[in-house]
Amino acid sequence: MDADVIVVGAGPVGLFLATELRLAGAEPLVLERLATPSEDEKARGLGPLATEAFWRRGLGDQLAEADVQGTKDLARDHGTTRGHFANIFKITPSEDRPRTYIWQPELERVLAKHAEGIHVLRGHEVTALESDVDGVTVTAGGTWRAKYVVGCDGGRSTVRKLTGFAFPGTPPLLxxxxxxxxxxxxxxxxxxxxxxxxxxxxxxxxxxxxxxxxxxxxxxxxxxxxxxxxxxxxxxxxxxxxxxxxDQARQAETYRLGRVFLAGDAAHVHSPSGGQGLNLGLLDAANLGWKLGAVLRGDKPEAFLDTYTHERHPAGEAVLRNTRAQSALLAPGPHVDALREIVADLMDVPEANKYFGDLLAGIHQRYDFPYLAPAPAGEHCPDLELVGHDGRVTRLHEHTRTGRGLLLTAADVTDPRVDVVPVTNTGPLLLRPDGVIAWAGEGPLEVALDTWF
Ligand SMILES: Cc1cc2nc3c(=O)[nH]c(=O)nc-3n(C[C@H](O)[C@H](O)[C@H](O)COP(=O)(O)OP(=O)(O)OC[C@H]3O[C@@H](n4cnc5c(N)ncnc54)[C@H](O)[C@@H]3O)c2cc1C
Missing domain, CATH: 3.30.70.2450 (Alpha-Beta Plaits)
Incomplete structure (x- = not known):
């Protein structure tokens, strides 16, 4: 084997996945078609869940620095810093969860620095791929072999086509x-x-x-x-x-076929309305990285990897649904004009305004767990303020650099499977490496620990 996992594509999703794999103890190899990174100014921002995922890995300062100019650019281009649904610029930015305005090339530079030391082969276009019982052989000029391959190679994904993933959806309206x-x-x-x-x-x-x-x-x-x-x-x-x-909206039917996975635009394409594609892809990477690491270490069986599609497919579906709705609201004509007026009026109602903001941020999507886990279990945990037994105040992201699971608790316990953080100001919480709340005090902790660790 040349690596544990071959990541195809060094776009934002591929680079982030490679760093998550390394953190989980796996050895990634990244194969990228372009000789130098793209300077295309596509995405201009990260929503709250992706911003928090970056904070958890110590990239908060770099995001904050870029956000100063990014926010100015947003105001210049949109005439406002309010968010929009189908270009109805009325969404009040949330004060509870952070977001970042950073141009995609700048974000890719931040990620490339974070990925220093990982083997990234540029100027290598993947043209063939063959799976067998032990691994996958990938052709990109030469051949490389790894136990798993993840296609992070964008909307026209070669990995998706070569492997035969079904990619159903709707044709473009606009x-x-x-x-x-x-x-x-x-x-x-x-x-x-x-x-x-x-x-x-x-x-x-x-x-x-x-x-x-x-x-x-x-x-x-x-x-x-x-x-x-x-x-x-x-x-x-x-x-x-x-x-x-x-604005075609398509999604791979499954994100895993045997040893081959899809993440980011390779797994889902939709219109850029509301700036959601990058967030969605980065969260795919956050979800998959630690799981592949756990299976490669032998801590979890192969079947554990099916939780990736189970959790991330509904998140993709939700984005496809709201981008289709936005396309309908962007079509020309007097009927749509009338509908837009009604939606615009609705957005003046504070609860509805928050609904649109949360919808685009994906805040309320919950993962469905194989055990009884009432909310907030299944949600991405915000960057909580934590008070220790000695009164010291920290933020959650200061405890997550190791990429291990975390148990926040006032009780005096230890568990070799996770890092224990003593806290006095919040109820007990078990967090997965991707920041998802696995258990929030209801039901047996042991079941949650066994399921994920
Ligand atoms: C106009 C526009 C505005 C957008 N605005 C936003 C926004 O504000 N917010 C947001 O979240 N999203 C936005 N998006 C979407 C966002 O840009 C994409 O979702 C994001 O780029 C996906 O990242 P990725 O890493 O999955 O794919 P990509 O960025 O497409 O990266 C794929 C990489 O794979 C490489 N590759 C492809 N084929 C091969 C191969 N065969 N072998 C090796 N390498 C290969 C490519 O060269 C590329 O580097 C926007 C998109 C557009 C077009």
Whole structure:
């Protein structure tokens, strides 16, 4: 074996997974097609669950630093720092859970630094893959062998196609033409206009309509489309790296076939509305890394790995559902105008406003456990303030760098399977390495410990 796990793709999800695997004691090898990292400004932010996952690994300061500029850029491009559902910019940012505005290339730099020391082979495109009883052989120029392979190779995933994962879903309703754009003078705000939607963030700008022209787009064509849609007299000096994408929503039927797994966009694609894809993928990585580590160490049997699909597939489904709803609300026409007015009014109701914010953050998704575990078990634990027996105050993320399970308790106990943190200000909690609450005081602790550790 050349490694325990071959991770295909050094995008954000692949890099994060590789670091989680290393923390769990496994040896990852990353194979990446591109010779140098992409500078594409796609995602511009991390939701609360992904932000907290990064804090748990000691990356909070780097995120906070990037967030200063990221938030300014957001205000510049959207005219507000409120969140949006289908470009209805009304969602009040949550004060309870953190989020981060960081451009994707910057995030990938943070992750690349965090991944230093991990074997990452760039300029290696995976073209073939073969599983047998002991492992998987991967071809990418040369051949490499590992016990498991994870395809983190994006929406057009080669690993998914080579392995034969079914990828059902819905075809595009709306189509976007986007590119790296340089404007001269004023740029209209991102949003839905009568004829379509204009989106603008950093260097990326795009227009979304029911149908796009089949021909390549010039700077003058793009300016004319923006004028037609927004009414603004824009001047586009440069339009390059044209890209087309639809809001098709597809999801792999299972995230595991034998020794091969999918994570991130390889497992699910949907429209970028509401900025959720990256969060979803990073949480796939957080969920899978420690589980593969536990099986590779021999602490858990192979069947344990099926909990990955069981937990993460519903999370993906929920995002596909709300992005489809957003696409419906972005389509042109008077019927949709009327529906948007009603949704916009609804968002003025504080409870409804919070509902939309929580929906996009995935806060209330609970994993379904194989034992009786009332909420908050199954949820991602927030970054709690903890008070020890000596009165010392810490935050949860200060105890999670080891990537081990944690038992927060006032009782004087030890257990070799987890780190015990004495606390006096909260009820007992058992946390998995991915920050998920495994037990919150109800039912036998032993069952939860046995299940996960
Ligand atoms: C316009 C736009 C805006 C977005 N905004 C947001 C946002 O605000 N928030 C958010 O959460 N998400 C957003 N997203 C989605 C987000 O960008 C993706 O979900 C994210 O990039 C997924 O990461 P990934 O690592 O799964 O895949 P990718 O980033 O696609 O990385 C896959 C990697 O695999 C490599 N690869 C591919 N094939 C092979 C192969 N055969 N062999 C080896 N390597 C290979 C690729 O080169 C690439 O480096 C946006 C997307 C778009 C298009």
């Amino acid at each position: 189509r976007t033409t986007a590119g790296q754009v340089r404007f001269v003078g004023d740029v209209p705000s991102s949003g839905r206009y009568d004829g379509g939607t204009f989106l603008h963030g950093g260097r990326l700008a795009g227009i979304t309509e029911l149908a796009s022209t089949p021909e390549p787009v010039t700077a003058a064509d793009f300016a004319a489309s923006i004028r037609r849609i927004t009414g603004a007299d824009v001047v586009v000096e440069e339009f390059r790296e044209e890209r087309r994408f639809g």
